[in-house]
Amino acid sequence: MPAHFNFHFGNAYENTDSGEVLFDVVKCDNMMLGGTQGLADPVWYDLDYAKEVPYSKLIRYIFTPTGTDAATGATTFSHSTKELSQTQVDFTSVNPAVSCVKHRYVYAACGSDMSQSSPVQGLVKIDTENLSNEQKWLPEQHEWLGESIFVTKKVKEGKEGEETKEEGKSVDEDDGYILSLLFDGKKDSSEFVVFDAKDITKGPISRQALPVKVPFGLHGSFAQGLTYNAEDVMRRHKACLAVDSKSWNTMTGGFSGLGLTQDMFN
Secondary structure, X not given: OOOOEEEEEEEEEEOOOOOOEEEEEEEEOOOOOOOOOOOOOOHHHHOOHHHHOOOOEEEEEEEEXXXXXXXXXOEEEEEEEEEOOOOOEEXXXXXXXXXXXXXXXXXXXXXXXXXXXXXXXXXXXXXXXOHHHOEEEOOOOOEEEOOOEEEEOOOOOOOOOOOOOOOOOOOOOOOEEEEEEEEEOOOOEEEEEEEEOOOHHHOOOEEEEOOOOOOXXXXXXXXXXXXXXXXXXXXXXXXXXXXXXXXXOOOOOOOHHXXXXXXXXX
């Protein structure tokens, strides 16, 4: 298969009927970032985003078994590709319930410009079975949405005589919520935002201001029932400061979500 560059995979699975292996990946032809890589200033300090950052798209690779190699006995494959969206995307995610099995929807961060590369800023929902059914939401020009995480909606048990659903199970693959962090560049502040995964075009159905800013970062995660008390937070804050003090480590507490350490006492 032709060489390419990719940051993230959406999902992958095997079609047990045909033996085909399919995976959805954020693909671009190359990744050549200008700037002073490896020096004191990060690469993005002098980066012309539209000119230097390739326009990345969600591509499906389909590997079809063609036979068996006579020498090794290994299965041989041919491959084909399918473009799933014209939108510039990155930071893909799916409902965890369909991880490594057949999926329909892929959620991703998206750029605001369909003609050239732009920093990922909004949210897109790609329907891999009906590509014309793509949904998209973009915030204000000065707002930036981080990686979006799918969380399953809990279904309450029905009344007597009605069909009941086991709590925590979804009826549809997109029956849930999309969680993310929204950074406001004008106000230098952050919000925790929640979308209805069935219709992200409505925008956030909940926006909660955070007590500290969380700088626009890379990845997010969700852990059911995980909470920290003040003592836990301060212990982690001290650990971040310890990392920052290591001159040999260019990763600091100011990178991605760890940036809350910068504002802990401001």
